[in-house]
Amino acid sequence: MSTYGAGLLIMRSDGRMLLTRRGPYESSPGYWDAPGGGVEAGETHLQAAVREGHEELGGLPRLEIATEPVWWAPSPFFAFALFPAKLDASWEGWEPALSPEHDAYGWFSLNELPKPMLEGLTHSLRKL
Numbered sequence: 001m002s003t004y005g006a007g008l009l010i011m012r013s014d015g016r017m018l019l020t021r022r023g024p025y026e027s028s029p030g031y032w033d034a035p036g037g038g039v040e041a042g043e044t045h046l047q048a049a050v051r052e053g054h055e056e057l058g059g060l061p062r063l064e065i066a067t068e069p070v071w072w073a074p075s076p077f078f079a080f081a082l083f084p085a086k087l088d089a090s091w092e093g094w095e096p097a098l099s100p101e102h103d104a105y106g107w108f109s110l111n112e113l114p115k116p117m118l119e120g121l122t123h124s125l126r127k128l
Contacts, residue, residue, distance in 0.1 A: 005080040006049035007036020009070075009124075010063065012087050016107035018096065019114060019121075020056065023103040033118045034082060035096075045069060045081040058097030062088035070127045072120040082124045 010018040019032045035056040039048040046065065053060045069081035087094065096105055108114060110125065 003078050004039040004045065004048075005036055005078075006039055006045040006052065006069070007034045007080070007082050008049050008053045008060075008063070008065070008085045009034045009082050009128075010053075010061075010085045010087055012092060012107060013089060014109075016109050018057075019106060019108055019117075020096075020098065020102040021104040021114070023101055026101050028118060031116050031118050032114045033121050034124075036080070036082070046083060049081065049083045056096075056099045056101055058099065061091035061094040064088065070124045072123045074120070080120050080124075082121070084128065 018035070020035055022029050022031050022033060024030075035053050036049060037052040037056070039045055043051070046067070046069075049069075050060065050065070063085040065083050065085040069083045071079060071081055073079040098105060106114065113125075
């Protein structure tokens with residue numbers, strides 16, 4: 001059985017991206033990642049990414065979401081689709097209301113990424 005996940009890489013006009021840190025009761029606690037999670041039955045990867053964004057960030061601002069994701073598939077049994085998403089200029093001051101799954105968030109440039117980061121995010125960012 002294969003597992004699929006999907007997430008959003010939300011980026012501001014200054015190039016900084018929103019990353020969230022996993023809380024102490026989640027898998028890989030303390031690791032930074034983009035908001036995302038599992039694809040549920042009947043969902044597309046994009047639908048799952050948007051749903052997870054709503055759940056983990058307390059709603060979503062206006063976004064321009066890429067239709068083609070960046071894929072990370074470390075094995076035949078797991079694949080993750082990361083959808084780059086540009087934050088609409090009218091929402092530049094937006095800040096998320098984190099779910100209990102996360103204990104911190106930040107806006108980071110590619111030159112100032114937090115550590116530790118999940119392997120899949122590190123891999124996906126190299127493809128951007």
